[in-house]
Amino acid sequence: MRIGLDIGSTTIKCIVLDDNFNVIYQTYERHYAHIKENIIKALKKVKEQNIIKGEVYLAMSGSAGMGIASGAEIPFVQEVYATRVCASKFLKDASCIIELGGEDAKILFLENGLEVRMNGTCAGGTGAFIDQMATLLNVTVDELNNLASKHEKIYNIASRCGVFAKTDVQPLLNQGAAKSDVAASILKAVVNQTIGGLTQGREIKGNVIYLGGPLTFLDQLRASFDESLHLKGFLPKNSLYFVAIGAALCSDALHPLDYFIERLSSYKTEGNYRYYPPLFKDEKELEEFRMRHAKDRVEIKSLDHYDKPVYLGIDSGSTTLKFILIDDEYNVRYVKYMSNEGNPVSLMKDALIELYEKYPYVNIKGAASTGYGEELMINAFSLDGGLVETMAHFIAAKHFMPDVSFVIDIGGQDIKCFKIDDGIISDIFLNEACSSGCGSFLQTFASALGYKMEDFAKIGLLAKKPVDLGSRCTVFMNSSVKQAQKDGATIDNISAGLSISVVKNALYKVIRVTDKHSLGKKVVVQGGTFLNEAVLRAFEKELDLEVVCPNIAGVMGAFGAAMHAKKLHLTQSNILKLDDLKNFKHQIKTYTCGLCNNKCSLTLNTFQNNKSFISGNRCERPLAKKVTGDEYNIYSYVQNILSSYKPIEGKRDIDIAIPLVLNMYELYPFWFSFFTSLGMRVHHSGFSNAKLYLEGQTTIPSDTACFPAKLVHGHIHKLVKQGYKIIFYPCMSYNIDEQKGDNHYNCPIVAYYPETIKNNVDEIQNITFIKDYISLNDEKVFIDKMYNMINKKITKVTKKEIKIATKNAFIAYKEHLSSIRTRGQDIIDRARKNHKPIIILAGRPYHVDPGINHGIDKLIVGMDVACLNEESISHLVAKFKTNVMNQWTYHARLYAAAKYIAQFEDMNLIQLVSFGCGLDAITSDETRLLLESEGKIYTQIKIDEITNLGAVKIRLRSLLEALKERGEKDEK
């Protein structure tokens, strides 16, 4: 007989096979991190069954079992290998296995030699991801599955990793998208992530087998896979136990069952993980800490019989809805804190009705909102005003500490921090999509480990050896926790370690503090997460500073909004009254905007009196408020130029297709003119969109490459599908030398991505794919090169023709650049004439692609600000010394743009940074330095496939708000 154990990240699976390899017993239990105890328990249960006669073969598998197996000297089988062993024994005709586990996604190709794909360190988990998303929707995983079966439409949710998806899902919920649609979209994201991240060019076909928990339990997930793969996959018997069965089959250790139990029991985990000093030495220290923090408070008074003026503040956050009433003395008269359950409007309605009914005499003199749902709330309930959440938090913090130097707010989904100099916000830090482990992150871990959030945090307070889990995003943290468990860390130490990690994440990933003192001495911490004493303590210890944490830390945004409402000095608030609320209607309709290339997924909220509010939009067009102009937007100018290129008939009946990607955004005019001169028709692949990306994603070999690079696959696919026989996409180590830096390289991705296409996209085998190494810096070398290349690969041309074409191409390139620069100057002049501020949205030429910039340019222009790019002004500065190797042409422009605008009051720069861009780690520091050394605010926006602009909006508004205040202060 044989026993197999599969110790996964969350569960233990145990099976017993008889001598004919039939499964005669199986168990499936969550282990809640108590791995050793639960393995022993599982084995003892086997023993109780009295099915084991004599000696038994036993082996373990699963990533969480690796350490224990080697420690207890029990055979260990790698889990993918175990799956394979089991599959080849029982499923002889399987061609491909898709296995999703708690945190792993794997694809095994069984034909033509085994090929295995496992998710990379960045791609995040799948089972855990679905758990997280279910928590977000406030449903169980089963309910999520049921919801998905009723979906009508699928939203595009970033399929890269859990954290990214979350930033997409949250706003969808807040905008009122139907839960069933969101549920189905979440499952589809898992499918896309698995297919996109793991197939890496190999097609999934033939007999496909589904394995693992999520695929076993969720029929809708299987259906979603079937749909995307265009086939019908098969869920075999024992689909949960393949790893365990494989382990059992592999074992060569034959002993009595008691022997194995004994080995496990005598195995002591060493507890030699990395750890921090305890948060509190003892109870006494904890008590002193509590006493000290009890001082920072506002009074919370009763609203009973209180008919004097009160002011209402609403903070409609990403996961929660908070509202508060304050009186003229800033005492809190009423406070409510709700989980928004994806439907903030109806929650708010009920809450208001409750308020009115309980306190009919309530005398609201002003009402304002803040947070993600700010505008939705204003429109739904006729509030008197709203303000961007950073400002709300700032004014609230000032109430507790008038000379505050730094505010940090860790909420459910986001971290917001800002620095204050001279009473004005001088620097804003928001967490980028990749480091969002925050409050909800702790919560997810708590429930994964079987605890309630409040209890979970408390058990860590007096832990002796808090685990050092590093300071990375949620996905990495999952693995770190797994490792700590393996090393024998107990639950209290893991809890404390997670709290410390949240703090480190905020300090070192978001704010990137290197000097503790740079935050100043006056720090106010807020956000619900800080009500967790372990987090608060960890923060103070890390900074070596006593900070202020108000008793209303969780509702500071709402408090700030209420203060704002009070400042409006109204005689009466416009907010809906009880009668209005009773007739309150709220209908949600979703549709896709067709007014431009961005194809925003819009949500139309209709209220009583047919008042409506649209969300999900990037620009103002669907609102029809005003058509803000392209006359202030260099991005749309360049887009228009690129769209206007149409193939021209020439003397040669040859089509040259060029993918509109990366450096082609700048060089297209060059190559267009070059090949047109030779009498060929030149075509490009157009701008990117989600569909194009998804269609190319199966051939992407490296899931951590930047999004603009991954898009190339979609463009090539599109061109091949359109039937073009020649695709021209050259490798270019060097860019054009603009004499601005120490060298003129392209980044490695821009330089060599054609090689990746050649090696990974099978479709191009049947066409001419030209990826020669070309440089534009030496005309003579270029002419020779092109002459040989074209004669060899395309058609016969003469040297003279090439020379003329080259001349024309360079002219076209220069004209293209100069037209952008002229237009840039026009915009500057126009903006100054009309007193509009100017923002340089600085990135690289390919950020012009609306599929990459997601319409941030339109968002900026929609805020009544002119929008330029780096290349439209970089020529205005002479070469200067930077603190880094200024060796990439595109980045040299970035530095030049930063240097240039630093001279002007009305100009500011926002750097667009692609997730996964290694160069931007260097360029962003330098750009920040260039700007801050001239007293400018540095703002960075990280972009990826994410299409939601909520966080971007906050950042932009905060920046504009800070600039405005700065301007006002200067005038005084």
Place this chain on the structure above:
Amino acid sequence: MKNEKEREDYLLDICDFTPEMKKTHTILVPAMLEFHFKLLEAALNSLGYKTEILTNNDTHVVTTGLRYVHNDTCYPALCVIGQFIEALKVRNDLDKVALIITQTGGGCRATNYVPLLRKALKKAGFQNIPIIVLNLGNLRESRGIKLNLKFLSKLVAAITYGDTLMYLHNKTRTYEVTPGSAYALVNKWIDKLGNLIRQNKGTKKSYLKKYLPQIVDDFNNLPIKLKPAPKVGIVGEIYVKYSPIGNNHLEEFLVSNGAEINVPGLFGFALYCLQNSIYDYGYYGGKHIKLRITNILINYLEKRELLIIKALKDSKFTSFTPFKEMKDYSKGIIKHGAKMGEGWLLTAEMIELIDSGFSNIVLTQPFGCLPNHICGKGVMKKIKSLHNDANIVAIDYDSSASKVNQENRIKLMLAIARENIEK
């Protein structure tokens, strides 16, 4: 308000290591290749430089790196800078130490290591520590150490011995009868060669011709017991490929799991850097005189490499493919124009390994390493289609990439490798 003045403080051009410091200052060397660096140290000592190879490799190195270097920067930069700063923190002779760092140049962000180090030093309050920049590919651009033929020949000799010892150590450590005997033998030779080098001996061709066969002979006589072992090659970004800090002690892990490992030597990388100037000339034109000097250097290094191969010929150990041939192994997969980071060399090394029986490969790379998207992960599919037996696992290294995950993947690779042995 910060001004121009402050910014100039750490401009990268300033090399502040002056000739006078040679006498007074101890040069701190970050750890990467244990054997090579000990010999390199001896070479520097023989020229009158005082050196110290850093041995601190606890977790503080990475934590400190995280604090002082932009977290999205490559992991190697984080490790090296973290190691420097950790070392400086505990010294009380700060006015008497200098740092040495290598620079590869090219379009990779690694070219920015020096500015990154300067920034970090400034943040940590060590802005006055002088830095020596050693450029492996283009020695003329090295700053701080006077470069002459004498130094160059010593440097190349150190690499020659280092590559030999590393190769033989890896050939024997898995099979040694007495645990630790292969390592002990390496150290015996490092002591001996180190002493010779310090006495200005050992680095000339005649010495190499004398000692290389002796080294090979010693390993040839080391008692080993052969067993079926998965043959695993390690390739990747140079630092994480070689440095145990960078790769979570990958070599040790593989050997303890019964594998025979093969880590391509430093000659390949040095020659690759030089060779790229030749290819550049072909692609982009340039000055012919520069080409001639490079050719002389390449020729010189290739001859030294051949000495190793010759010495191996008379032993029981299989040899490796000389760079001269190996450089063309990437043909048909990736062009020689792909020269950033490890570029085409990475691909060529993988093919060389597969050809010599090491078809199981760990492809190491720092998380988000740009060139490796193309020359590493980007060519796996192609290699697999050309070599059916290729069993490559790509591992990302990063400050919080979990060791469990990494080892789990490697174990899968090993399981498949073992199965292939049985076939």
